[in-house]
Amino acid sequence: MLDIRQIPVRTDNYIYLMRDTDSGDVAVVDPADAAPVLAQAKALGWTITHILNTHHHGDHVGGNLEIQAETNCTIVGPKADRDRIPGISVEVGDGDHFRFGRAVATVFDVPGHTRGHIAFHFAEDKALFCGDTLFAMGCGRLFEGTPAQMWTSLGKLRALPDDTRVFCAHEYTEANARFALSIDPDNAALKSRVDEIDRTRAANRPTVPSLLGEEKRTNPFLRADDPALAAGLDMTGRDATAVFAEIRSRKDNF
Numbered sequence: 357m358l359d360i361r362q363i364p365v366r367t368d369n370y371i372y373l374m375r376d377t378d379s380g381d382v383a384v385v386d387p388a389d390a391a392p393v394l395a396q397a398k399a400l401g402w403t404i405t406h407i408l409n410t411h412h413h414g415d416h417v418g419g420n421l422e423i424q425a426e427t428n429c430t431i432v433g434p435k436a437d438r439d440r441i442p443g444i445s446v447e448v449g450d451g452d453h454f455r456f457g458r459a460v461a462t463v464f465d466v467p468g469h470t471r472g473h474i475a476f477h478f479a480e481d482k483a484l485f486c487g488d489t490l491f492a493m494g495c496g497r498l499f500e501g502t503p504a505q506m507w508t509s510l511g512k513l514r515a516l517p518d519d520t521r522v523f524c525a526h527e528y529t530e531a532n533a534r535f536a537l538s539i540d541p542d543n544a545a546l547k548s549r550v551d552e553i554d555r556t557r558a559a560n561r562p563t564v565p566s567l568l569g570e571e572k573r574t575n576p577f578l579r580a581d582d583p584a585l586a587a588g589l590d591m592t593g594r595d596a597t598a599v600f601a602e603i604r605s606r607k608d609n610f
Contacts, residue, residue, distance in 0.1 A: 357459050358481045360523070361400070362562060363392050368527040369415050370564060372485065373397060373404075376457025381405045383456055384429075385476070385485045386525050387419030394426060406456060409433035410487025411473040412440035416525065436465065437472025448474065461485075466513065468506025469496030477516060484520050484568070486513060491524045492566040493532035493549075495577040497608065503601035507580060510600075514578050518569030529553055529563040535610045536576050539603065540585060546574040576603050 357378065363371040365388050372385040373396055383406040387393050397404050404427040409417050411434065420431055420442040433441035435449040448454055450465035454476065461476040466489040473496075475486040488496035489506075490513050498506055533550045540546055549570060556563050572578055579585045580600035586592055591599050 357457075358478060358483060360481075360483065361396065362523075362564070363396055364527070364562070365389050365392050366415065370523070370525055370527065370562070371419075372523055373400075373402070375400075375402050376459050379457030381457035383408050384419075384423060385523070386410055386416040386487060387423055388415040390419035390422035390426070393419055393423060403427065404429050407431045407443075408454075408456075408461075408476055408485065409441050409444070410475060410485065410489075410525070411470045412437050413470065413488070416487060417442050434465075434472040434474040436467075436474075437470065440472070450474075464509075464512050466509035468498055468501035468503075468509045471500040473509070475513060477520070482517070482520050483523060483565075484513065484516060485523045487525050489513065490522060490571070490575075490577075491526060491532060492522065492529040492563050492571070493536050493553075493575050494528055494607070495575075495604070498604060503604060504597045506604070507597050507600040510578055513568070514572060516568055518567065518572065520568040521565040522568055522571060523565045527562060527564060529566075530557055532575075535607050536574065538610065539588060539606065540576055540579075542588075543574065545570075549574050 358374045360374040369388045375382045382402045382404045385408045424443045431443040432446040433444045435447035448463045452463040454461045461478050464475045466475050469488045477484050581596035586599045
């Protein structure tokens with residue numbers, strides 16, 4: 357139902373342009389910059405009707421107003437952070453369903469990276485747009501939230517089906533993989549995935565989207581409740597939030 361195109365911008369950002377093949381509606385997810393989005397839409401012959409924002413950071417909303425001025429599109433973003441989303445006219449929050457053409461996204465509140473971060477899950481298309489909450493092999497820094505908030509947020513996303521495609525907003529996977537190996541060196545699935553990532557990046561190909569099932573097996577931030585990982589951190593018996601906080605702290609200083 358959704359034709360999804362990935363637009364790399366800046367150093368490591370990904371913007372997503374997607375078209376509902378039934379209605380012809382076109383949405384941009386987290387436009388850091390307007391020019392590459394407008395150029396790609398023009399090249400494809402697509403008319404932008406919506407912008408979907410996951411959070412307020414400039415590398416996710418920087419192109420909002422220019423794209424809106426050019427296309428008169430509707431800007432959809434987090435209700436909890438509406439004061440920081442340029443041009444927002446549709447506010448959504450946890451449990452809401454946003455219809456885009458015939459496609460329907462379930463909205464999740466996923467605070468932690470920012471106070472008002474949201475994610476869009478298009479179940480029929482097996483597509484999750486999670487901004488900076490969940491990355492391939494990682495998660496976002498806790499700029500405005502707590503470890504408990506982020507662990508709860510990641511739990512909402514981890515509960516989705518394994519075949520969900522994770523369209524995160526940055527190409528951080530190589531660095532995340534090195535960190536993951538440093539705290540989970542005996543994870544065979546992780547070691548195999550790191551080898552694949554190295555080959556992928558050596559060929560200058562994106563590692564995003566990833567599959568959520570892979571993340572569940574290899575992303576340490578989704579495994580804070582795994583006793584084996586806790587043991588490797590000398591945190592046997594500690595609750596998952598404490599383990600998550602330790603993992604995040606170690607990554608911040610890696």
